[in-house]
Amino acid sequence: MSMKGWLARVAAGTAMALTALQAVAYTQTSNGWNMPTGVTEIAHEVHKLHMWVFGVVTIIGILVFGVMIYSIIQHRRSKHPKPADFHESIKVEIAWTIIPFLILVGLAIPAAGTLIKMEDTRNSEMTVKVTGYQWKWQYEYVGEGVSFFSTLSQESNVARQTGSGVDVTKVPNYLVDVDNPLVLPVGKKIRFLITANDVIHAWWVPEFAVKKDAIPGYINEVWTRIEQPGVYRGVCAELCGRDHGFMPIVVRAVPEAEFKAFLDGKKGGKTEVAAAAPGTASDAAPAAAPAPAATEVANAGAKPAAAPAAAKELGQDELMAKGEKVYAANCSACHQASGAGLPPNFPSLHGSKIANGPAEAHIEQILKGKNLMPPFPQLSDEDIAAVATYERQSWGNKGSVVQPSQVAALRK
Ligand code: HEC
Numbered sequence: 001m002s003m004k005g006w007l008a009r010v011a012a013g014t015a016m017a018l019t020a021l022q023a024v025a026y027t028q029t030s031n032g033w034n035m036p037t038g039v040t041e042i043a044h045e046v047h048k049l050h051m052w053v054f055g056v057v058t059i060i061g062i063l064v065f066g067v068m069i070y071s072i073i074q075h076r077r078s079k080h081p082k083p084a085d086f087h088e089s090i091k092v093e094i095a096w097t098i099i100p101f102l103i104l105v106g107l108a109i110p111a112a113g114t115l116i117k118m119e120d121t122r123n124s125e126m127t128v129k130v131t132g133y134q135w136k137w138q139y140e141y142v143g144e145g146v147s148f149f150s151t152l153s154q155e156s157n158v159a160r161q162t163g164s165g166v167d168v169t170k171v172p173n174y175l176v177d178v179d180n181p182l183v184l185p186v187g188k189k190i191r192f193l194i195t196a197n198d199v200i201h202a203w204w205v206p207e208f209a210v211k212k213d214a215i216p217g218y219i220n221e222v223w224t225r226i227e228q229p230g231v232y233r234g235v236c237a238e239l240c241g242r243d244h245g246f247m248p249i250v251v252r253a254v255p256e257a258e259f260k261a262f263l264d265g266k267k268g269g270k271t272e273v274a275a276a277a278p279g280t281a282s283d284a285a286p287a288a289a290p291a292p293a294a295t296e297v298a299n300a301g302a303k304p305a306a307a308p309a310a311a312k313e314l315g316q317d318e319l320m321a322k323g324e325k326v327y328a329a330n331c332s333a334c335h336q337a338s339g340a341g342l343p344p345n346f347p348s349l350h351g352s353k354i355a356n357g358p359a360e361a362h363i364e365q366i367l368k369g370k371n372l373m374p375p376f377p378q379l380s381d382e383d384i385a386a387v388a389t390y391e392r393q394s395w396g397n398k399g400s401v402v403q404p405s406q407v408a409a410l411r412k
């Protein structure tokens, strides 16, 4: 067959293969074959760019392999025992410089436009500060005085422990679910300020096409505007230590009114996301925020927020039940669900001097940390009282019950 015939065939084949591949890629979006089309303008643009580049590389691949295979067959030694002997073709050299250059320009122009848009955080309507910790996320609604931690869901955390005996395929949203999701309103331009408290993490939600490094001492900016209500999941995208795979991200995008109700619920000291019931949405919307108290919460951690709870005495059963949850979310990574720790670095709490000794030293250790153990001032008085009680009365320990007021007294 002539060279022209071959090229015509390669071109026709390319076009067909490309159409088929694009069709597959588009239809398989929801089946996990392709990048998600996403729920933000930027995500749609990124998806289009991805399809464009995918098309270009497919054509290049088919052309290059087509020529290679053609040459291998047509110019094999048995057919052409004497090889052609030519070099230095100016025309060919110009062509193989200019064509790739044009291809690169064709890729760079649309990509640069989208990159510039991604960086443009002007005119955002609200700001959320995202802080990465080993191994959880903290979300702060800047100026609202609302801030909370988001950790791997209890169910996943229990199931993931070695020898838990749980069939993880039966755990809904295994390893991609959290206790407190980030709740955001749809249709608003939201600016994220992304940083970290210990090592580098990265906040990544594929459906938003948002992926930004969270670096201690730096604040990175990125923004989004979510088009549809829904639950969007992501993960930490920077290897950040042992439990890197266990700090997922969950965003619940809700209509504006529901978002307001959620924020007001948080300001009222309620911790349950479920407080954002439709019934409370309408009357909660105009309610004025308790401004001074709210800013204090942001500045001084959980102290003022926990103040009302401090007055309340809690029953032992209540403290134990709560303590078990706080322990699973904050302490079990090092001390293990069984309390046996991971000696020599992470001590066992079985018969621990601290857990069986005076409550004050135990509370101090949780509030201030010690050597490899990080401090936990961000936990509320009630949470600390509960987790201390839980440690003091589990695994054969015989420590006293700790009340939130004892924690409040030591916070000064
Ligand atoms: C990052 C790992 C880590 C996490 C998470 C952690 N700890 Fe620790 N913990 C340690 C280390 C390390 C020590 C030993 C500190 C030392 O004495 O040098 C320790 C010691 C302790 C002790 C004293 C044990 C003894 O008798 O010496 C108690 C009590 C304790 N931790 C409670 C907690 C509680 C409560 C939490 C959760 C709120 C928690 N820890 C979370 C690492 C951790």
Ligand SMILES: [Cu+2]
Pocket (backbone or CB within 6 Å): 132, 133, 200, 201, 202, 236, 237, 238, 239, 240, 244, 247
């Ligand atoms: Cu991380």
